Amino acid sequence: MEVKFNHVTLTYPNGVEVLHDMDFDITDGQLVALLGPSGGGKSTTLNLISGLLSATSGNIYFGDKDVTKQDALGRGVGMVFQNYALYPHMTVLDNIIFPMKMAKVDKSTRKQRALELAQLVRVSDQINKKPSDLSGGQQQRVAIARALAKSPNILLLDEPLSNLDARLRVEMREEIRRIQKETGVTTVFVTHDQSEAMHVADKIMLLNDGRIQQYDAPQSLYENPNNQFVANFIGEPALNVVPADQFDDEVRQLFDGDVATIGIRAEALTNEVKAPAIKMQAVVHEVLSFGRDRQAAISVGSHQLVATEVTTAAPLEQETTLFAALSGVYAFDQSGQRLPLRGDHA
Amino acid sequence: MRKTISKTIVYLLLVVGALTMLLPFFWMVSTSFKTGFEALQTPPTWLPKKLQITNWISAWKAAPFATYLLNSVVVSFVTTIGQIITAIMAAFAFAKMNFFGKKTLFTILLATMMVPGEMLIIPNFVTLSQMHLVNTYGALIIPWLASFFAVFTLRQSFASVPDQLYYAAKLDGASDWKFLWQILVPNAKSSITAIGLLQIIGSWNSFMWPLIVTNTDKMRTLPVGLQAFSSDSGVNYPELMAASTFVILPMVILYLFLNKYVVAGISGGGIKG
Numbered sequence: 075m076e077v078k079f080n081h082v083t084l085t086y087p088n089g090v091e092v093l094h095d096m097d098f099d100i101t102d103g104q105l106v107a108l109l110g111p112s113g114g115g116k117s118t119t120l121n122l123i124s125g126l127l128s129a130t131s132g133n134i135y136f137g138d139k140d141v142t143k144q145d146a147l148g149r150g151v152g153m154v155f156q157n158y159a160l161y162p163h164m165t166v167l168d169n170i171i172f173p174m175k176m177a178k179v180d181k182s183t184r185k186q187r188a189l190e191l192a193q194l195v196r197v198s199d200q201i202n203k204k205p206s207d208l209s210g211g212q213q214q215r216v217a218i219a220r221a222l223a224k225s226p227n228i229l230l231l232d233e234p235l236s237n238l239d240a241r242l243r244v245e246m247r248e249e250i251r252r253i254q255k256e257t258g259v260t261t262v263f264v265t266h267d268q269s270e271a272m273h274v275a276d277k278i279m280l281l282n283d284g285r286i287q288q289y290d291a292p293q294s295l296y297e298n299p300n301n302q303f304v305a306n307f308i309g310e311p312a313l314n315v316v317p318a319d320q321f322d323d324e325v326r327q328l329f330d331g332d333v334a335t336i337g338i339r340a341e342a343l344t345n346e347v348k349a350p351a352i353k354m355q356a357v358v359h360e361v362l363s364f365g366r367d368r369q370a371a372i373s374v375g376s377h378q379l380v381a382t383e384v385t386t387a388a389p390l391e392q393e394t395t396l397f398a399a400l401s402g403v404y405a406f407d408q409s410g411q412r413l414p415l416r417g418d419h420a
Numbered sequence: 421m422r423k424t425i426s427k428t429i430v431y432l433l434l435v436v437g438a439l440t441m442l443l444p445f446f447w448m449v450s451t452s453f454k455t456g457f458e459a460l461q462t463p464p465t466w467l468p469k470k471l472q473i474t475n476w477i478s479a480w481k482a483a484p485f486a487t488y489l490l491n492s493v494v495v496s497f498v499t500t501i502g503q504i505i506t507a508i509m510a511a512f513a514f515a516k517m518n519f520f521g522k523k524t525l526f527t528i529l530l531a532t533m534m535v536p537g538e539m540l541i542i543p544n545f546v547t548l549s550q551m552h553l554v555n556t557y558g559a560l561i562i563p564w565l566a567s568f569f570a571v572f573t574l575r576q577s578f579a580s581v582p583d584q585l586y587y588a589a590k591l592d593g594a595s596d597w598k599f600l601w602q603i604l605v606p607n608a609k610s611s612i613t614a615i616g617l618l619q620i621i622g623s624w625n626s627f628m629w630p631l632i633v634t635n636t637d638k639m640r641t642l643p644v645g646l647q648a649f650s651s652d653s654g655v656n657y658p659e660l661m662a663a664s665t666f667v668i669l670p671m672v673i674l675y676l677f678l679n680k681y682v683v684a685g686i687s688g689g690g691i692k693g
Contacts, residue, residue, distance in 0.1 A: 126587055146591050153591050159584035163606040176593030224593070 075137050075227040075260055076102045077123060082132030084118060084284075092118055093284045096132070100277075105254045105261045107275035109268060111307070115284040116264045117232060123262060124230050125149045136227055149228075152221030152259075156233040158213045160205040166192070166216050167201040173224040191219040195253060211242045218253060229254070231263035235270060247274045268308055272296070280304055297401070302410035305337050311369070313337045314379040318405070325352050329405035331413040342402025343372070343381035345388040351397040358388045358396075372396070452476065452662035459657040472658065479662040483648035484637050492641040495560045495630075496623040502565035503619050504612060510566070511574035512600045516586055529568045538628075545632055559633035560641070564623065570615040577611035578604055613681035621671050642667045 077100040084093040093115050100106050108116040121127040122134065125146035134142045141149050152173075160169050170191055174184035192198045195215040197208075205213055214234060221229055234250065235243045251274050254261045265271050271278045272292045280287040280295065280303075287307075288300040299305035306313045318326055318333040326333045345358070354374060361370040361384055370384035381396070388394060405413040451459050452475055453468040513519070514526055544563050545554075553559045581604060589599040605612065627643040634640050646667065649660035 124591070126590075146587075147593055151591065153588070155584040155588060157582060157584055159582065159588035161585065161589075161603055161607075163603075163609075172589075172594075173592035176598065220588075220592070 078135040107271035110281035152226030158217040339402035344383040488645040507570035515578035
């Protein structure tokens with residue numbers, strides 16, 4: 075189901091406004107990631123969608139229906155909690171059945187549906203076990219099955235992968251995507267891990283300080299960040315930020331506006347001739363190789379930069395010319411807003 | 421080597437402790453088979469020279485123990501069940517609900533735990549006599565239907581259940597009532613068993629209160645009934661000990677079956693994920 079936030083704000087009883095003017099649309103059937111640093115407002119936004127928190131002002135719509143005043147149950151959302159919140163004394167099957175039991179679905183129907191869901195999330199062979207006998211990944215699967223049991227309008231996942239080890243995390247994020255595609259349920263999940271969001275989501279909403287920084291397809295977030303925060307947050311290693319006065323006028327003239335800082339992606343910096351690119355004088359200190367990855371430590375003036383495309387052929391500890399591919403160079407004004415290239419007002 | 425020595429010392433101390441605890445029970449059982457003369461002999465004998473089953477038979481006949489037993493069973497079970505139910509509901513309110521004055525109320529109730537039980541005897545007696553409940557089951561049961569100790573223990577156990585479980589149940593469509601009985605209570609089973617067992621033992625053994633609020637054989641409970649063996653002319657120890665043995669026997673059996681819950685409930689709150 076489509077979710078629409080219409081100028082929603084949230085103010086805590088102590089008067090602090092934690093979410094400011096949230097205005098967005100989640101398309102029916104999409105998988106959306108709420109991404110951002112701790113305290114950015116991700117979980118708060120999720121709780122507003124779920125109805126566990128209610129908005130201070132503004133309206134929330136599910137489809138055409140205004141659900142602003144409805145509680146969690148009325149909204150018909152399914153939720154997977156960070157610690158899964160499975161009922162410890164019930165078997166896997168009873169956990170999945172519980173929401174249907176509460177909804178007074180008749181006995182044989184609910185058992186059959188629970189078995190189907192167990193099949194969907196691939197825990198069919200575990201249904202008689204207690205949650206404590208399952209691995210983290212299996213608990214996660216059961217939690218998803220339970221959340222799907224009442225055929226929710228929206229499926230919400232709060233940091234679903236943070237309690238899993240690294241390998242399982244990769245496996246489960248693929249699973250979440252598969253299950254979401256198979257059921258077609260509109261899904262919103264919270265994460266602070268950009269690679270998780272980039273891999274799984276159809277769209278990412280990047281939040282910081284209770285504001286939407288950018289709400290876009292993962293690739294657009296990377297290629298076309300709105301502001302310095304987005305450019306900084308997305309990408310690994312992080313964006314190199316250099317004050318504009320380190321560059322000559324020629325570089326600053328490329329952009330439309332008063333350039334305060336210039337950001338350069340680590341993967342845009344190379345010692346091989348590239349165009350279109352900006353040229354710069356830099357000192358390469360060392361180039362490290364990790365399998366197929368490389369990482370070079372360089373400095374421009376007194377600023378330390380990280381580059382991943384500088385080859386081992388680069389001379390060390392002496393001034394060399396490096397190229398920064400223009401597609402990976404962003405200019406920001408004093409407030410951190412991105413400045414467009416001159417003559418490029420797309 | 422050092423490890424074995426310290427282990428030996430620890431076990432030695434435990435054995436001494438256990439023997440000290442068991443000695444009165446051994447003495448009780450042993451005395452119950454002795455003759456009246458042998459029971460008071462100096463130096464005392466550890467084991468009876470001849471087993472006297474007659475003490476047991478005359479002890480049972482000395483007072484209407486069948487009536488006492490019935491009264492004890494009724495009073496213990498009703499107070500225990502009542503106390504568990506009130507404790508579950510109050511503990512849920514204190515652990516998971518938000519209402520005006522929650523902290524103040526909790527503090528006031530906590531303060532009542534500092535009041536010695538003996539101080540409550542007179543006001544409770546006066547209240548009950550004005551309600552014309554003296555010498556009825558009501559007097560034996562009503563004052564004990566709620567215990568803040570039980571509320572407090574259960575509250576700790578409920579509070580240790582993560583809030584997410586509450587939200588999950590809410591989203592799954594469970595009301596507070598259903599969450600309490602279908603999720604919280606099954607998960608606090610060991611704590612509930614523990615407070616139940618402590619209460620049933622306390623109620624079974626209670627002496628002062630039943631003695632004060634009852635004055636006929638019809639309403640007396642077992643511990644009060646044991647008075648039958650002491651009179652102005654002295655105490656018939658073998659019969660008293662025989663009666664004491666059958667009075668405590670049900671509790672010993674109950675404890676043997678449920679003791680693991682008591683230990684788990686008191687030490688850990690008993691919730692495992």
